Amino acid sequence: MSRKNQTGTASTDAQVNGLRFVFYGRTSTVRNQDRVSSQGWQRDMADNLINGHGQVVCAYFDAGTSRRVPWRQRPQAAELMTALSSPELAVDAIVVGEYERAFTGTQFLTLYTWCTRHGIQLWLPETGGPVDLANRDHRALLSLLATQSQREVLRARHRVLAAMHNQATQQGRYLGGRPPYGYQLVDGGPHPNLADARWGRRLQRLAPDPRTAPHVAWMFRQRLAGHSIASIARHLNERRVPCPSSADPDRNRHRTGGAWTLRTVAVILANPRYTGRQAWNRRATDTSGPASTPALSAKAAHPALVTEQDFVAAQHVRAARPAGDGQTRRFALAGLIHCGVCDRRLDSHWNHGRPTYRCRHGHTSTQRASQPRPKTLYIREDHLVDQINVRLGDQDGDGHATLESARTRSSRVATALRDSGQVIVCDNAGWRLQEIDSS
Structure with missing residues (x-):
């Protein structure tokens, strides 16, 4: 029979006096914690607990x-x-160095049940020996430890987030992660924590990357001139400008694309870091507290690639723009029309002064068409709305659609579709209504 020692390698059988124990320990990180020290003190706690009972x-x-x-x-x-679980390893008990290092929530109860089923004891320093949930004091203690462990997780998380929020907003500190396209990391001076500074740790800050910063400035100029995001991406691809994953492949190993996409350009144009202010937690999903909300530095933290006025103006370009007659471009059926050929949602497209919808079956404006594809599907909103009204019997006695503005009719149809949980499925042969699959 062979077993594993502290290093995880197999060891030969040896005479064991008393119970045979398996030790378990855990540390959260290897970057900010010393594994050897953490494993050492947890093992010491376990050894002191089982001293005289086994090894x-x-x-x-x-x-x-x-x-x-x-x-x-x-x-x-x-x-x-x-x-x-294997009969080859004869073990009597599991011993852990500290409850909070090994368990949180209902994990202990799950493991205790598993151990009981396999005839294995579970030893904790907090109980001074094997846990017995038939003992009322043990049950109360384990309930307290579970609550305390969960509280420690929440408190640690809150403190870290609060500190990072303050460092970003008040100090403008760079808090890690990949630098935005157009920037590179440079030395930011000694670490403000004296202990870290004595160990040689230094801060980092963002500085313009001479290779990519001009492309970012060009993108903002193009956007402010009224060019679409697709047009900007297409021109970048045609000029063979390296996209972020190509310009910095070491930090973008998770990305395989070698071309600019709509999303890549849109993310750059919406990133406030290009104004010189530091940003953190922009994609926050938990906004239950101030420390969990997105943070923007109160003052400039690094050189800007675009002025704040131009950045704000670029965000407004994304809003609905007026058509040639001054009317606001509205697409009442946006998201409600699906392609019957490729099952994509049709894109909203302003054509000849009216709202239309189209599906290019996967082709995007960032690239020129390189392979055959089905004919682009075009649908006029007013024609489709009139046909739906006729099918639903919404017409007067002479067979004509009721007299009301096209915008009102489109809005009414869109509301009816959303209320009924239906979408419009179109192809070159016609259209049909279809229930939304909620599964």
Whole structure:
């Protein structure tokens, strides 16, 4: 029979006096925590607990794994459970160095149930030995430990987010991540934390990248001149300007595209960092507290590639623009028309002074057509609305549509479709109404 020692390698059988224990420990990160020290003190706690009762025959230690990850999804914890399920490894108990390092939420109860089913004891320093949930004091203590562990997670998260929010808004500090396209990282001086500074840690800040910064400035000029995002992306591709994943492949290994897309250009034009202000947490999903909301520095933190006035003006270009007759461009059926050929939603498209919808079956304006594709589908909003009204019987006695403005009729049809949970499916042969699949 072979077992694993502290380093995870197999060790030969040895005479064990008393119970055979498996040690488990965990540390959240390998970057900000010393694995050797963390594993050492947790192992010391376990050894002191089982002294005189037996000895550890193998050890498992997860480094860089959050406590919120279930045991079955932690590499070492999952391996431990697999090993203990095998009859080849004779073990009497699991011992952990600290409850809060190993468990949170209902994880302990899940593991305790599993251990009971396999005839294995579970030892904790907090209980001074094996846990017995038949003991009222143990149940109360474990309930308290579970609450405390969850509270520690929430408090740590809140403190970190609050500190980062302050560092971004009040100090304009660069807080990591890939630098935006158009910028590069340069030395930002010694770290403000004296202990970190003594260890040689230094801050970083953003500075214009001479290779890519001119392209960012050009994009904003084009947008302010009224050019569409698709037109900007297409011209960048035609000029063979490297896109972010091509310009900095080491920091964009998760991206494989080598061309500009609509989204890439849109994200750059909407990034306030180009005004010189530092931004953080722009994609926040939890806005329950001030520390969880997006943050923008109170003053400039790095050289700007566009003025604040031009940046704000560029955002307004994205809004609905007036047509030639001064009317506001409105698309009442946007998102409600699907292509019967490729199942895409039709794009809103202003054509000859009226709202229309089209599907190019996957072709985008950022690239020139390079392969055959189905004929582009065009649908006029007013024609489609009139046909729907006729089918629904919304007409007067002479068979003509009721007298009301085209905009009102379109809005009424759109409201009726949304209320009934239907969409319009169109192809070159006609159209039909279809229930939205909620599954």
